[in-house]
Amino acid sequence: MKLINPFQRWRFTPPQILALGFAAAIIIGMLLLKLPWSTTGGVSWIDALFTAASATTVTGLVVVSTGTEFTIFGQTIIMILIKIGGLGLMTFAIITILILGKRIGLRERVLIQEALNQHSIGGVVNLVKILFIFSITIEFIAAGILAFKWVPEYGWSYGLYTSLFHSISAFNNAGFSLWDDSLSAYVSDPIVNVTITLLFIIGGIGFTVLYDVMTTRKFRHLALHTKIMLVGTLFVNVVAMLVIFALEFSNPLTFGQLTTVEQLWASYFQAVTPRTAGFNTIETADMTTGSIVFTLLLMFIGAGSASTGSGVKLTTFLIIMLAVITYLRGKQEPVIFERQIHHDIINRALAIVVISMAMIFISILGLSITENAPFILIVFEAFSAFGTVGLSMGLTGELSFYGKQIIIVLMFVGRIGPLTLAFALAKSSKSRISYPKGDVFTG
Secondary structure (H helix, E strand, O other): OOOOOOOHHHOOOHHHHHHHHHHHHHHHHHHHHOOHHHEOOOOOHHHHHHHHHHHHOOOOOOOOOHHHHEOHHHHHHHHHHHHHHHHOHHHHHHHHHHHOOOOOOHHHHHHHHHHOOOOOOOOHHHHHHHHHHHHHHHHHHHHHHHHHHHHHHHOHHHHHHHHHHHHHHHHOOOOOOOOOOOOHHHOOOHHHHHHHHHHHHHHHOOHHHHHHHHHOOOHHHOOHHHHHHHHHHHHHHHHHHHHHHHHHOOOOOOOOOOOHHHHHHHHHHHHHOOOOOOOOOOOHHHOOHHHHHHHHHHHHHOOOOOOOOOOOOHHHHHHHHHHHHHHHOOOOOOEEOOEEOOHHHHHHHHHHHHHHHHHHHHHHHHHHHHOOOOHHHHHHHHHHHHOOOOOOOOOHHHOOHHHHHHHHHHHHHHHHOHHHHHHHHOOOOOOOOOOOOOOOOOO
């Protein structure tokens, strides 16, 4: 029996099905969060929609307190939405069908290929099974480690629950926390810092990278994408940590009251969390202007392809930088790790960046009209929503009705990917007509 596809009679394309699937999950999540037993005092429809969208897109921006406004049932719904949004709807659909012992058809394999951003359909079902088991295992191991910290503080029941909630939220790069100040109380705690950051770094590096690393023993035998992601992630994180430390070292509102060791922990955490994780150990709004601007860049870059994170993706950013350097050096083809980068990949990267910047610019324009707030807060909110990061300078809770709608759309686009949305909206057309080349002056 094949996976039942309710959209098949309309012959939707894979990008359209993925977009509609995410939208359906958000709507169902909103309805569940509106149930009387989901909240302690009830939430509005727009706040329920915003929370469901933020959880499903694994963003972490909140308009109401997760820990106080939602009951355990409501928080569990949020956890489920985070898990669905992090691993993807098709992953859960395939796992369900496999549990029932049914057959996965060609169309379903194509959908998995699109959802996980794979080049071919070969081995995608096996990849889904491995990643699902891996994610569950990692989350429970991390929850057990965090329990050593939080069980003594909160008791067995709430301590274990808190550990599991933050473990799922971190691995899926969601940034949801049960505390309004996120993880600020644990700015120098090694267990919390190391466990949480490793979770969202592993989750954000990309499923294909994890699979490649698990099945390949030597670095030189790894796929090109894996090599770029591993080296690029290490480089960006180290540079980001040094930059944050330098910019915040003399800031009395953030690092001023911390010891040198605590400053290093805070620098490390704030350097890696903008890569779509969304947790914070220092107040974002108190950071220097330089740190804020640098964080915008990190949020725009985001995590890895086929990961629990969003943004334009690290490989996209690195490919464009490599193409620019190659052009300035007067060479024809970008080369990295003794491999040439095809022009189609560069064009795709350019399309992603241009569409992303257009979406962010339009959203900033819209928020500038609907919100009575300082411009830097609006810009930061837009970048955070698009990158599904979840960091905020305090504007989220003050958003107007229309401002919340703009952010919801931006989170949605950021999670499914700007290029996927473009393919979903565009009509496929092929032309055999070719035209003579022409010269255009640029620069």
